[in-house]
Amino acid sequence: MAVGAASRRYMGPLLCINLVMHAAVLGIAGWSINKFIDRETHRHLGGNTATGYLLVFSLMAGVVGACSVLPGMLHVRAPWRGESLATAAATGLVSWALTALAFGLACKHITLGNRGRRLRTLEAFITISALTQLLYLILLHAGTLSSVFGPGSRNHDHSSCAEIPRGELGTSQKQAAPEFPSSDA
Template identity: 35%
Template sequence: MGGKTVAFGLLVLNLVLYIIVSIIAGVAINFDIDSPLPSEESLSIPAHIFPMYNPKGNMATGFFLIFSLIAGLVGIATSIAGIGNIQKANVPNLHSAGTYSIITWGLTLLAMGLACKEINIGIHDDLNLRALETLVIILSGTQLLCMGAINAGVNEAASHDEHMGGGF
């Protein structure tokens, strides 16, 4: 029971964090879309390829925001589905929650890598971007813990089914 309880708590925590990440990334993307583009001659080559320009960030900011928004929205959907699967607490539903967790962790790691690249390229003054970078890095760790807790819940449920005679 302990693994499923911890997984449930981590899924609720991740749900709240992914909602915050989605809001911050969505607002930042909206700001980028509304801000005027500088002349193309003043931009370097990657800006010509990727049309999203963030005046407060650097060249990695556009990619980071897009992947953070994708990871946030997928994280919201999979956290809600995972919470439902954890509440049913049988082996097939826990395997499903584990699969959702792996997919979300992969997308979060991609966004985290872009956050690290954005930090590496240079310092920016936007506190919203710093908060988003921090949240994505924290979420990559909490999502990893959640995957471990779900796996522990699967092992508990499988051993419980074997003892009850419901094994394969």
């Protein structure tokens, strides 16, 4: 199917976008939580009762999201096998779950109001990050539909089968194991 090949082609750039988005979330949330903890007032920060929760979950989503890019890149660069798919899917799903939780807090933060420019930027980055992470998971699982790129496929070297004589392929006889001299003598 063409679905698997197309998903593999778009996953590399999408992973780079995810890494940049999660790094931006980490930067903005780290700066904001530093100001929030020190109780400094900054004209671009603002805040309401949901700000502390938003910043903490944004930091967690950013860290886990940035860490989930590595197994994804290894899966794209590897021979696209089931073993690397399981790792990429598990870390991607955990990352998306934390990003979705941060997105929910961003929605609550928006409805409460009184937010500064930095927090609005953080909310936008979290929203975009949640969408790109979901798209990554969809493309990752769409690759399993292909017989070439799915988890059942292997990159075997079938040239060794050509060396077996045809007469030996149909026999079910086991060869005797070589005898080694015993150390009892």
